[in-house]
Amino acid sequence: MGNSVLKLKKSDSAVPLLTLLLSAGVFLFAGSPFFAGGKGDRVKVYVDGKEYADFPLNEERDIIISGHAGLNNRLIIKNGEADIVDADCPDKLCVHQKSISKDKETIVCLPNRVVIEIEGRTEGAVDAVSR
Amino acid sequence: MQSRGRMTAYLAISVALGMMLSYVEALLPVFFGVPGMKPGLSNILVVFLLYTFGWKAALDVNITRIILSGILFGNPFSIIYSLAGALSSFAVMILLKRFSFFSVYGVSMAGGVCHNIGQIAVAMLLVENYRIILYLPPLLISGCFTGFLVGLISAGLLIRIGNIVYD
Numbered sequence: 001m002g003n004s005v006l007k008l009k010k011s012d013s014a015v016p017l018l019t020l021l022l023s024a025g026v027f028l029f030a031g032s033p034f035f036a037g038g039k040g041d042r043v044k045v046y047v048d049g050k051e052y053a054d055f056p057l058n059e060e061r062d063i064i065i066s067g068h069a070g071l072n073n074r075l076i077i078k079n080g081e082a083d084i085v086d087a088d089c090p091d092k093l094c095v096h097q098k099s100i101s102k103d104k105e106t107i108v109c110l111p112n113r114v115v116i117e118i119e120g121r122t123e124g125a126v127d128a129v130s131r
Numbered sequence: 132m133q134s135r136g137r138m139t140a141y142l143a144i145s146v147a148l149g150m151m152l153s154y155v156e157a158l159l160p161v162f163f164g165v166p167g168m169k170p171g172l173s174n175i176l177v178v179f180l181l182y183t184f185g186w187k188a189a190l191d192v193n194i195t196r197i198i199l200s201g202i203l204f205g206n207p208f209s210i211i212y213s214l215a216g217a218l219s220s221f222a223v224m225i226l227l228k229r230f231s232f233f234s235v236y237g238v239s240m241a242g243g244v245c246h247n248i249g250q251i252a253v254a255m256l257l258v259e260n261y262r263i264i265l266y267l268p269p270l271l272i273s274g275c276f277t278g279f280l281v282g283l284i285s286a287g288l289l290i291r292i293g294n295i296v297y298d
Contacts, residue, residue, distance in 0.1 A: 005231065005234050006235055006289055006293075009234045011233055011237060012240070016279075019244050019274075022244075023268035023272055024268075026264055026267050027268055029264075046260060048258075048259065090208070096160075106262050108263055108266075110208060115258055117262060
């Protein structure tokens with residue numbers, strides 16, 4: 001085997017550069033929660049891509065969401081934050097994700113096909129642009 | 132080249148090793164609250180096999196590893212996501228290796244990045260929510276970083292025991 005393939009080449013730097021460009025592109029395309037993270041207003045729950053429920057973020061709530069294939073996620077809305085605290089899914093990645101409160105932030109449970117999404121006031125966004 | 136029997140033994144050892152790496156990875160906690168962010172330990176094995184026994188052997192070992200470790204430590208969903216990530220990563224690594232524009236580092240970093248792209252693509256299809264794409268930037272950057280480490284370890288292994296095929 002030629003040893004040249006085993007040493008770091010200058011051309012290798014193209015990969016991290018393209019990665020950074022692509023990451024920046026995705027952020028701009030999808031609307032980053034870090035840049036556009038206005039205050040959230042409502043908690044929307046989607047199951048299988050369809051809207052399942054819609055709650056105000058400022059009211060305390062403790063809900064069991066029945067996801068895909070009858071698996072459940074427990075959603076708690078408290079202190080202006082939404083969080084999944086328990087789930088029947090096998091990997092529990094949704095439980096480990098941080099609680100969300102800002103516009104466009106999401107918590108996803110892939111096995112149960114549940115998406116929790118925060119929505120802000122659209123009027124607020126228009127105001128911010130016109131200012 | 133070597134006998135069929137020796138080849139079979141090497142590849143069986145590789146599958147066992149890959150399953151151990153998957154197990155170690157399954158024990159690690161979720162990093163920074165971003166699902167899917169992981170070191171990609173078993174990619175060391177895939178890169179090593181790709182540069183020694185060739186792409187067919189690497190593909191066989193990787194698919195066998197994913198299905199077996201998915202049954203043992205995961206679930207049907209994790210098998211689907213792992214396969215999606217592994218196959219997209221693998222296709223890109225074979226192509227880049229063939230063009231020999233990159234070293235093993237570049238190939239491995241591109242593999243790490245494409246692994247995450249494949250997984251997010253499948254997740255978007257299953258959940259039918261395009262916002263999941265927001266998980267992609269942190270995953271891409273971590274995939275590139277872990278891909279570099281995988282490249283470093285693979286290069287070290289290849290220098291020391293890369294001639295295993297011709298022994």
